[in-house]
Amino acid sequence: MNGPEIRVELAPELGVFVPQGRRRGATAVVTDGVSSLGHVVESLGVPLTEVGELLVDGRPAAAAHVPGAGESVRVRAVERPQRVPGAPLRFLLDVHLGTLARRLRLLGVDAAYESTDIGDPALAGRSAAERRVLLSRDRGLLRRRELWAGAFVYSDRPDEQLRDVLTRFAPVLRPWTRCTACNGLLSEARKEEVAALLEGGTRRTYDVFAQCTECRRVYWRGAHHDRLERIVDDAVAEFGAR
Incomplete structure (x- = not known):
């Protein structure tokens, strides 16, 4: 210049x-x-x-x-919490933020995620088409003009990333209501309804299940539940739940 x-x-x-x-x-x-x-x-x-x-x-x-x-x-x-007008608060995460996407879904936050690199134009286009806030650590991606809304994720550590997003946008938390695999909503499932999808040890040990309404994945309080519950409890204690 x-x-x-x-x-x-x-x-x-x-x-x-x-x-x-x-x-x-x-x-x-x-x-x-x-x-x-x-x-x-x-x-x-x-x-x-x-x-x-x-x-x-x-x-x-x-x-x-x-x-x-x-x-x-x-x-x-940007002031925090940041209000995003004109649409329900929903997110889209790029290929590098898979752990963050799963943790947001664990808390019941609508978080779409691209598990493969579909390219910056396609990501920005999906943000615009679905009116989702694009979360990324890629500055160039966040400069694309077709983007509906976006936010830079400041840390490369999942715990800090989650707190950053919750602090910035204050989404409503509804833990245990979304599929961590596909972002679909969960519903209660009777054991006999999902028995064919379970291994023998799981059928004998557990009686309470939920199932994704989209991908049909089945959930129960398994070996990793305590670790996930800590993530949920920490987030709810600081940011609340509805």
Whole structure:
């Protein structure tokens, strides 16, 4: 760029997206004189999905504003909890977030997941078609214009990822109501209805079952239940359930 120079100050939470030198205080940015403020912020490495209020010389400004010479810009992070208007809160996770998807489903959160890499255009297109918030650690994917809504997942640790999403979006939690395999809803199932799908040891040991209404997978309180229950209990204790 070779045009008006502005000063940009990023919220501390956005420092992860920029080089060390831009993480503290205001820094000089040379613009081209025609690009929008949103484009300038993205050119610094910050996805607009992570940007909250934009202030130009202390006054709120739209992402479409074209900055002029000498303007001072403050870029705030998205407020939490973030409200997503216009549709029921539903998520779409990319191929790298399978564990997070299963944990969200465990809590009863509608979380679609692509287990194979279908490509950025297809993911963004599905987000738009189904009006789902796309969760990803891919900044380039979150910059796609066809995206309906998106959010960067800040950690690579599943426990921290889950807390990040629950803190940011405050979804309603309805534990044990969704299939962790396919995201379908679960319903109670009588033992005799699912007996043919069970191994002998399971039939002899357990009497209470649930079954996915979509993929027909059967669930019971098996060997891993205590670990899953801890995940649920921790989330409900902090974020509540309805």
